[in-house]
Amino acid sequence: xxxxxxxxxxxxxxxxxxxxxxxxxxxxxxxxxxxxxxxxxxxxxxxxxxxxxxxxxxxxxxxxxxxxxxxxxxxxxxxxxxxxxxxxxxxxxxxxxxxxxxxxxxxxxxxxxxxxxxxxxxxxxxxxxxxxxxxxxxxxxxxxxxxxxxxxxxxxxxxxxxxxxxxxxxxxxxxxxxxxxxxxxxxxxxxxxxxxxxxxxxxxxxxxxxxxxxxxxxxxxxxxxxxxxxxxxxxxxxxxxxxxxxxxxxxxxxxxxxxxxxxxxxxxxxxxxxxxxxxxxxxxxxxxxxxxxxxxxxxxxxxxxxxxxxxxxxxxxxxxxxxxxxxxxxxxxxxxxxxxxxxxxxxxxxxxxxxxxxxxxxxxxxxxxxxxxxxxxxxxxxxxxxxxxxxxxxxxxxxxxxxxxxxxxxxxxxxxxxxxxxxxxxxxxxxxxxxxxxxxxxxxxxxxxxxxxxxxx
RNA sequence: GUGGUUGUAGCUCAGUUGGUUAGAGCAUCAGAUUGUGGUUCUGAGGGUCGCGGGUUCGAAUCCCGUCUUCCACCCCA
Numbered sequence: 001x002x003x004x005x006x007x008x009x010x011x012x013x014x015x016x017x018x019x020x021x022x023x024x025x026x027x028x029x030x031x032x033x034x035x036x037x038x039x040x041x042x043x044x045x046x047x048x049x050x051x052x053x054x055x056x057x058x059x060x061x062x063x064x065x066x067x068x069x070x071x072x073x074x075x076x077x078x079x080x081x082x083x084x085x086x087x088x089x090x091x092x093x094x095x096x097x098x099x100x101x102x103x104x105x106x107x108x109x110x111x112x113x114x115x116x117x118x119x120x121x122x123x124x125x126x127x128x129x130x131x132x133x134x135x136x137x138x139x140x141x142x143x144x145x146x147x148x149x150x151x152x153x154x155x156x157x158x159x160x161x162x163x164x165x166x167x168x169x170x171x172x173x174x175x176x177x178x179x180x181x182x183x184x185x186x187x188x189x190x191x192x193x194x195x196x197x198x199x200x201x202x203x204x205x206x207x208x209x210x211x212x213x214x215x216x217x218x219x220x221x222x223x224x225x226x227x228x229x230x231x232x233x234x235x236x237x238x239x240x241x242x243x244x245x246x247x248x249x250x251x252x253x254x255x256x257x258x259x260x261x262x263x264x265x266x267x268x269x270x271x272x273x274x275x276x277x278x279x280x281x282x283x284x285x286x287x288x289x290x291x292x293x294x295x296x297x298x299x300x301x302x303x304x305x306x307x308x309x310x311x312x313x314x315x316x317x318x319x320x321x322x323x324x325x326x327x328x329x330x331x332x333x334x335x336x337x338x339x340x341x342x343x344x345x346x347x348x349x350x351x352x353x354x355x356x357x358x359x360x361x362x363x364x365x366x367x368x369x370x371x372x373x374x375x376x377x378x379x380x381x382x383x384x385x386x387x388x389x390x391x392x393x394x395x396x397x398x399x400x401x402x403x404x405x406x407x408x409x410x411x412x413x414x415x416x417x418x419x420x421x422x423x424x425x426x427x428x429x430x431x432x433x434x435x436x437x438x439x440x441x442x443x444x445x446x447x448x449x450x451x452x453x454x455x456x457x
Numbered sequence: 458g459u460g461g462u463u464g465u466a467g468c469u470c471a472g473u474u475g476g477u478u479a480g481a482g483c484a485u486c487a488g489a490u491u492g493u494g495g496u497u498c499u500g501a502g503g504g505u506c507g508c509g510g511g512u513u514c515g516a517a518u519c520c521c522g523u524c525u526u527c528c529a530c531c532c533c534a
Contacts (some may be wrong), residue, residue, distance in 0.1 A: 060533055136528060341534025401492050409494040420492060
């Protein structure tokens, strides 16, 4: 057991059965992305640490996987004791890191290839990301994000389109979801209204917990953070706000309508809701003022998608970022995007048993191998079937038929093709239907045609 | 990063107050059946009890450390 191989904490292997299901999710998401006119890109697993650091807040920096420099990573580094602080050392012995999400690498990509890109640029990207978080339910250290983003367009139609994409994807995957929508400008407006503009982060983080810890605890936390009693008093009507999304928007207008950013946020969200009401959507959507999202770079709309039926955090999230490319020296380009968490979607679908049973990824027919001579008789037909798009295999070894049929059974291959002395003599094949056990003999020239018909049913 | 939890065969788990050679079911492989699977019967292989150290005449069992698992916090997909 000591020598038993293993993989790093929080990372996983996937067996074929799991991969078939995972691919079902990826294929579904990808097909929707394509249908809305998005194009694929990929970026490397590693980015320069300078690209990554400082983009996800203090917490994010801690969760970055840093990669040790190649060769003698201590060469030329001052290792005297007063320099031996992890943070100080990190940037000296490591200049690369595994990507933490797909949005920041994408922003880097846009800046780097700005002259080759046609704006508005609509791209999708489905790749793994890595976070050095403690693993727990729905949280892995390596997981796939499926991102769609539009950069170079301020239009709120983009936000609306992202919700349509979410609707489309989860309609196909048969997951009942609700989209929670908020706007960073509204949150800013609230902060300004209560006279604590510069405390926006503290306020949003505290508000975010409202559902979880209750209003009293939120207020206590705000006091601890040093917010004045007057500010907290002013905040109460916001926290206690009731009614549907439209009613909340009206109430908000009275409270924060005087602040410039607040009003802008209200306008934006009103326009977005107008679009969404106009669409014929399956999913539910609502204004959720407690939705803050930790990522530092969001400036406008914020989205979060949750399954209505599963006990899982958000399975999808995103928002509008006005200046992400500015960090890389290309100001004035606004982007908006959303990210599907494939692994969490997988967990939700597993919990709710939503995976379809029949998949087209298995083999349709297996040729039994009776030996070298019989093999040669079969091989041309194996190739013909494959040329005609039918998933076909021939058992590679001359084993007992029992074993070969058992192989087909376990792999859930529906048809087994048998050709021994008798069949070969008469230019025939015996087809065995595994589900019923029945067998019938056909002319070898008809095997492709017949299997095609069987496959269609 | 903080707190808790878990680890015995490929999988799911037994294993008495520390006491000989650590068990079961399922799975695997072989045979019953040298051209027929999912049922049955027979047999076989498979474990330094996560790893390292300690206590003890003796440790899967007790203690410490470490890794891993799962959970909560933090944060998030």
